[in-house]
Amino acid sequence: MKITRIKVGAGSxxxxxxxxxxxxxxxxxxxNIPVVEVGCIGHCYAEPxxxxxxxxxxxxxxxxxxxxxHVDRILSLKEEGRFVIRPQRSEREKIxxxxxxxxxxxxxxxxxxxxxxxxxxxKALEMKPADIVExxxxxxxxxxGGGGFPTGTKWSFLAAxxxxxxILICNADEGDPGAFMDRSLMESVPHQxxxxxxxxxxxxxxTKLFIYCRAEYPLAIRNLKIAIEQIYEHGLNKLVTxxxxxxxxxxxxxxxxxxxxxxxxxxxxxxxxxxxxxxxxTDSGYHGYPTAINNVETFGNVxxxxxxxxxxxxxxxxxxxxxxxxxxxxxxxxYPGLAEVPMGVTIGDIVYEVxxxxxxxxxxVQIGGPSGxxxxxxxxxxxxxxxxxxxLGAIMGxxxxxxxxxxxxxxxxxxxxxxxxxxxxxxxCTFCRIGTKRMLERLEKITxxxxxxxxxxxxxxLGPKVIKGSLCGLGQTAPNPVLSTLRYFRHExxxxxxxxxxxxxxxxxxxxxxxxxxxxxxxxxxxxxCAVKAISPEFVVDNTVxxxxxxxxxxxxxxxxxxxxxxxxxxxxxxxxx
Amino acid sequence: MSHLSELLKKIExxxxxxxxxxxxxxxxxxxxxxxxxxxxxxxxxxxxVEVEGVVSFYAQFKRVKPxxxxxxxxxxxxxxxxGASLVxxxxxxxxxxxxxxxxxxxxxxxxxxxxxxxxSLAPVISVNGKVFGNxxxxxxxKILKDYRKGGAA
Numbered sequence: 087m088k089i090t091r092i093k094v095g096a097g098s099x100x101x102x103x104x105x106x107x108x109x110x111x112x113x114x115x116x117x118n119i120p121v122v123e124v125g126c127i128g129h130c131y132a133e134p135x136x137x138x139x140x141x142x143x144x145x146x147x148x149x150x151x152x153x154x155x156h157v158d159r160i161l162s163l164k165e166e167g168r169f170v171i172r173p174q175r176s177e178r179e180k181i182x183x184x185x186x187x188x189x190x191x192x193x194x195x196x197x198x199x200x201x202x203x204x205x206x207x208x209k210a211l212e213m214k215p216a217d218i219v220e221x222x223x224x225x226x227x228x229x230x231g232g233g234g235f236p237t238g239t240k241w242s243f244l245a246a247x248x249x250x251x252x253i254l255i256c257n258a259d260e261g262d263p264g265a266f267m268d269r270s271l272m273e274s275v276p277h278q279x280x281x282x283x284x285x286x287x288x289x290x291x292x293t294k295l296f297i298y299c300r301a302e303y304p305l306a307i308r309n310l311k312i313a314i315e316q317i318y319e320h321g322l323n324k325l326v327t328x329x330x331x332x333x334x335x336x337x338x339x340x341x342x343x344x345x346x347x348x349x350x351x352x353x354x355x356x357x358x359x360x361x362x363x364x365x366x367x368t369d370s371g372y373h374g375y376p377t378a379i380n381n382v383e384t385f386g387n388v389x390x391x392x393x394x395x396x397x398x399x400x401x402x403x404x405x406x407x408x409x410x411x412x413x414x415x416x417x418x419x420x421y422p423g424l425a426e427v428p429m430g431v432t433i434g435d436i437v438y439e440v441x442x443x444x445x446x447x448x449x450x451v452q453i454g455g456p457s458g459x460x461x462x463x464x465x466x467x468x469x470x471x472x473x474x475x476x477x478l479g480a481i482m483g484x485x486x487x488x489x490x491x492x493x494x495x496x497x498x499x500x501x502x503x504x505x506x507x508x509x510x511x512x513x514x515c516t517f518c519r520i521g522t523k524r525m526l527e528r529l530e531k532i533t534x535x536x537x538x539x540x541x542x543x544x545x546x547x548l549g550p551k552v553i554k555g556s557l558c559g560l561g562q563t564a565p566n567p568v569l570s571t572l573r574y575f576r577h578e579x580x581x582x583x584x585x586x587x588x589x590x591x592x593x594x595x596x597x598x599x600x601x602x603x604x605x606x607x608x609x610x611x612x613x614x615x616c617a618v619k620a621i622s623p624e625f626v627v628d629n630t631v632x633x634x635x636x637x638x639x640x641x642x643x644x645x646x647x648x649x650x651x652x653x654x655x656x657x658x659x660x661x662x663x664x
Numbered sequence: 665m666s667h668l669s670e671l672l673k674k675i676e677x678x679x680x681x682x683x684x685x686x687x688x689x690x691x692x693x694x695x696x697x698x699x700x701x702x703x704x705x706x707x708x709x710x711x712x713v714e715v716e717g718v719v720s721f722y723a724q725f726k727r728v729k730p731x732x733x734x735x736x737x738x739x740x741x742x743x744x745x746x747g748a749s750l751v752x753x754x755x756x757x758x759x760x761x762x763x764x765x766x767x768x769x770x771x772x773x774x775x776x777x778x779x780x781x782x783x784s785l786a787p788v789i790s791v792n793g794k795v796f797g798n799x800x801x802x803x804x805x806k807i808l809k810d811y812r813k814g815g816a817a
Binding site: 260452512 | 680686708717721722724740741747781782785795797801802
């Protein structure tokens with residue numbers, strides 16, 4: 087076999103795992119074979135990941151380090167260190183939108199063009215705008231940002247308007263903690279997103295094309311900028327009789343700006359608070375001009391629809407949800423990463439087969455981030471579909487999927503999300519501003535072991551009111567994590583309030599730390615590690631001093647230290663029995 | 665002052681560019697000083713409260729001068745359930761500063777951020793934009809030590 091090229095996965099996750107050092111080392115060591123940086127193929131757990139292109143196909147290597155022996159291993163195509171995609175995963179996945187992610191040079195338009203890039207745009211240039219809209223309608227594509235509004239219908243609203251300016255915005259303000267689908271797509275194949283925007287501009291007659299990207303994604307911003315320059319150089323922004331321009335705007339760190347009307351305010355240089363709807367943005371948006379906003383992943387789907395036709399696109403998926411969906415899989419799974427699955431697979435398939443979580447080890451998944459809800463493990467036969475997830479009290483959301491293991495507390499999880507939304511509430515609507523705060527206080531009371539049944543009733547009562555009394559998606563969804571955990575994990579709330587116990591032993595105020603002396607080898611590492619000197623020379627933890635920081639549990643070589651139920655640990659200076 | 669006006673000169677005075685101007689100041693100076701707020705307000709011919717309102721709305725804008733090394737602790741969902749609050753505690757304990765503070769030497773500043781987007785490496789922190797993942801206490805303290813050495817050198 088002859089090696090033709092070496093590709094290093096250098097998306098944000100790859101870089102965090104050390105890809106930059108690998109690239110420079112390999113470039114220094116290997117002179118006769120090109121070493122290029124590509125995006126992410128979605129297998130984050132195996133980073134830094136290298137793909138060796140040979141005349142007989144590709145071979146992957148995982149966890150590559152900047153070492154001479156790793157270079158030699160790869161150049162001689164040794165078996166050691168090879169990476170193979172697990173069949174359990176590849177059988178469930180259907181890679182369409184991410185087909186080029188991590189496969190081509192992130193910053194090369196030529197490579198994109200060589201892989202059918204801009205074929206969709208070329209086709210669209212030969213079609214009437216109304217026919218493009220129709221094709222997208224046939225495809226059944228729905229907004230991938232969370233709401234699931236039919237994309238073709240949204241475009242038809244904008245296309246119907248006559249105005250001196252029509253605005254198209256790409257929502258790249260991926261603010262859901264735990265979600266990174268859009269980041270990966272923008273970093274790895276920026277041209278695919280931009281091609282989708284150009285097709286949308288053709289279909290709707292949009293004159294200005296904005297991309298609102300969060301500033302926390304420097305690599306995505308860099309790659310988009312490079313791609314936009316390349317589009318200008320190749321004249322791809324000339325749409326029949328007119329030329330359109332891209333404007334890349336960086337967000338400034340406000341979750342609420344992912345909401346479309348708040349985003350418009352932010353683009354105008356204002357505080358990012360939402361506006362009343364109606365008027366809807368397609369009637370009056372950016373500076374009063376008709377405006378349509380689509381998510382990154384939505385635009386990323388559009389070139390495929392034009393290339394293969396709306397009908398072929400719609401052949402994948404369920405009755406109401408067509409195509410594939412990207413999920414950022416993280417939390418308590420063996421193989422976290424980015425997965426692309428056809429609509430209609432079950433949650434269980436994603437968690438157990440793609441993510442490799444062990445059956446029985448998982449309590450629930452949180453789907454859709456802070457706006458979404460949890461789905462308990464016994465409902466994992468639910469399918470990925472906008473409508474079926476909604477009926478379970480969760481939402482498709484943008485595609486963040488956090489797996490929650492048996493050892494996590496659901497009340498604490500709900501509290502965490504509420505803390506996030508309460509902090510990110512822009513303050514415009516009273517129910518969202520104060521309601522989320524009041525809910526958070528009650529949740530803190532419960533996780534601190536001071537809650538009562540009345541607090542739980544209060545949450546169940548206030549939640550729906552916050553939903554009803556809020557103007558935008560943030561407030562309308564903020565209570566979801568609480569309401570869905572109340573629905574499926576009421577017993578955990580009750581354990582906190584009635585028995586003052588945290589079954590998962592995660593809530594600090596409801597657990598003690600204990601060294602199980604029967605297995606302890608008295609090595610003394612824990613004593614040295616403890617910052618508050620809570621561990622005595624006799625290896626007894628004084629729980630009046632202990633801050634429950636977990637440091638000792640983590641360093642213990644014999645795993646003899648654990649959290650135990652409140653009241654069963656030792657209190658006071660040691661010496662005596664624990 | 666002259667440095668600020670030099671920076672702002674490159675930005676069009678259309679109000680839509682207000683956030684862009686503040687981002688330029690933030691990147692250049694590391695925070696938004698009172699002087700900067702006045703200069704930006706004058707540049708766009710808006711009142712200082714209006715600028716202050718935008719500054720306080722967005723998490724990216726800081727009103728306190730940061731340290732040489734800016735530590736961001738990710739408290740995204742994945743990092744949170746993998747122990748982000750412990751990580752933040754370890755850092756606070758080692759450096760003696762709380763969230764949003766800068767140490768006395770001006771070497772380190774600490775902030776908690778929503779999500780760095782490297783969820784599969786949770787828990788993560790970033791120091792001046794460089795991300796460190798799969799942290800445990802030992803690894804974290806070594807990172808801080810290395811930076812402290814670098815800062816002293």
